[in-house]
Amino acid sequence: MIIDLPDTSTRAINGRLVKARDEGGAVALGRVLTLIIDLGGHDPEESIEAANDASREHPCRIIVLADQPGHRAASLDAQIRLGGDAGASEVIVLRSAGALRSHSDTLVIPLLLPDAPIVVWWPYDVPDDPGAHPLGAMAQRRITDSVNTTAPSKALRHLAEVYSEGDSDLAWTRTTLWRGLIAATLDQAPFEPVERALVSGESKHPSVDLMAAWLAEALDCPVDVERIPGAPAITQVRLDRKAGPIILDRPDGKTAALIQPGQPEHRIALPIRQLRECLSEELRRLDPDEVYGEVLRTGLAKVQS
Structure with a gap:
């Protein structure tokens, strides 16, 4: 089931979720975490598909942040996906424009599952500092994917400089x-x-x-x-x-x-691992990956760029 909510607010989104729960059962029961996917201007469908597949192992609420192309005024369009369109999760797609783009944390806070861990995933663009990012600061785990950056090796070495506990990268998971x-x-x-x-x-x-x-x-x-x-x-x-x-x-x-x-x-x-496999592996642990941290901060310096 797909519910479109044009020109809406987080309060209206929550109200529609409650209505869907009343109509179709306790949608949020059994969710073990909130997965926030920060996409910027990229198409969301590949990431949503991977997250839906991963949700069959880790039932979660998925909040997708994407830009509205061509919009200038501050506005918010939303889409709620439930049932067969959301795997074992519930998907909330938020398309923001104007000033709302720079307030992603205030958009997602009202939609977070209470008392559930938060994981943030950046499938494309790597933040300057994932741990200090407004979304990353509220999360237990922060997942980047340097494979999709324009300069992957440079992105890795930058991540090594700003590493904080809870950071991880899907390039590591692929190994x-x-x-x-x-x-x-x-x-x-x-x-x-x-x-x-x-x-x-x-x-x-x-x-x-x-x-x-x-x-x-x-x-x-x-x-x-x-x-x-x-x-x-x-x-x-x-x-x-x-x-x-x-x-x-x-x-x-x-x-x-x-x-x-x-x-x-x-x-x-030994096939090349699919995106959904790597994401599922990352969601299995919410504690810091200490080996990744040591490899990123110490081991990478021993390898010529």
């Missing part, structure tokens, strides 16, 4: 499966130290930088980065040890080959 496989492989004999590492991947993809930074921080060894224009994100991780190299190679973005000394080659399904 989860790689990190798990590498950690599991190093947990096996011969338990030799890694003397040098190499991460290969798309020349501008920030996951390549974060993977290299994680290895540099965790293994305390030199890490080289091979940047390949047009490659599918991370394509290979190579760890050099005395007994021979460990190589995790995924040239096609779908299946990886794990090559180790004295063992047959293993083929592993």
